[in-house]
Amino acid sequence: QAVLTQPPSVSGAPGQRVTISCAGNSSNIGAGFDVHWYQQLPGTAPKLLIYDNISRPSGVPGRFSGSKSGTSASLAITGLQAEDEADYYCQSFDTSLRGVFGSGTKVTVL
Amino acid sequence: QVQLVQSGAEVKKPGTSVKVSCKTSGYTFRSFAISWVRQAPGQGLEWVGWISGENGNTKYAENLRDRVTLTVDTPTSTAFMELRSLRSDDSAVYFCSRIEDLTYHYASGTWFDPWGQGTLVIVSS
Numbered sequence: 001q002a003v004l005t006q007p008p009s010v011s012g013a014p015g016q017r018v019t020i021s022c023a024g025n026s027s028n029i030g031a032g033f034d035v036h037w038y039q040q041l042p043g044t045a046p047k048l049l050i051y052d053n054i055s056r057p058s059g060v061p062g063r064f065s066g067s068k069s070g071t072s073a074s075l076a077i078t079g080l081q082a083e084d085e086a087d088y089y090c091q092s093f094d095t096s097l098r099g100v101f102g103s104g105t106k107v108t109v110l
Numbered sequence: 111q112v113q114l115v116q117s118g119a120e121v122k123k124p125g126t127s128v129k130v131s132c133k134t135s136g137y138t139f140r141s142f143a144i145s146w147v148r149q150a151p152g153q154g155l156e157w158v159g160w161i162s163g164e165n166g167n168t169k170y171a172e173n174l175r176d177r178v179t180l181t182v183d184t185p186t187s188t189a190f191m192e193l194r195s196l197r198s199d200d201s202a203v204y205f206c207s208r209i210e211d212l213t214y215h216y217a218s219g220t221w222f223d224p225w226g227q228g229t230l231v232i233v234s235s
Contacts, residue, residue, distance in 0.1 A: 036221035045225035093219030097169050097212050099157035
C-alpha cells in the first residue's frame, strides 16, 4: 500500500486543465521533505517531471507545474494534450530517509 | 550524458535469489547514490532502498530489509541489488536510479533521475 495518496484517475478534454493531488503526513511531506513528480508511459521507466516541488527539468513543457502546501502537493497540467495520457506518481522521503511514492494517477485525455 | 544500464530479464524459482546489476556512466559514481524501485505488473512504484556510491551506506524498505542487499563496485561504477528467498509476489520490474547521496543531502530528500531501463524478474515454479 502506497504511503502517499493520489486519486486513481483524472480525465479532461484537450486544452483543459487537470490537477493531481498527493496527500502525505507529518512524517514525510509535512516534515519538510520536497515532493517530486514522474510521468510513466506504458512499458517505460518513469521520467522526472517536477523536482523540488515546483521546478521543471530542462525539456519538460511549461504546461506542467507543481505546488506544495503543508502535508500535501499537487501537479497541474494546463492545456492538456493527447501525449499527456500516462500514469503520474508523486515521491518524497520520510524522516527515516526511506523513499515514499504515491499510489499513482492515470490521466486520460477524452 | 548520464546513463544507467541494467542487466537482462531473469526467471527464478521460489526460494532462490536474484542479483540485478546497474552499470552507470557519464558522471562521478562516488558523488551520488543509487536507489532501487520495483513495480509489480499493473501496480504502482514501490521503493526498495538506496546505497551511497561513496561509502556504501544503505537504507532499505522495512518490508524487504531482511531479504535485500544493495552493493556497489566502485571501479566499474556498477550497483547491484540482490533479493533472496524469492516469492511469487516479488515478480516485478526492478529499476535503478541515481539520487543525491542522502548521507550528506538529507535535509529535504531528493529526486530520482535518470532511471535505468528496468529489469523484469519473474518468480515462478
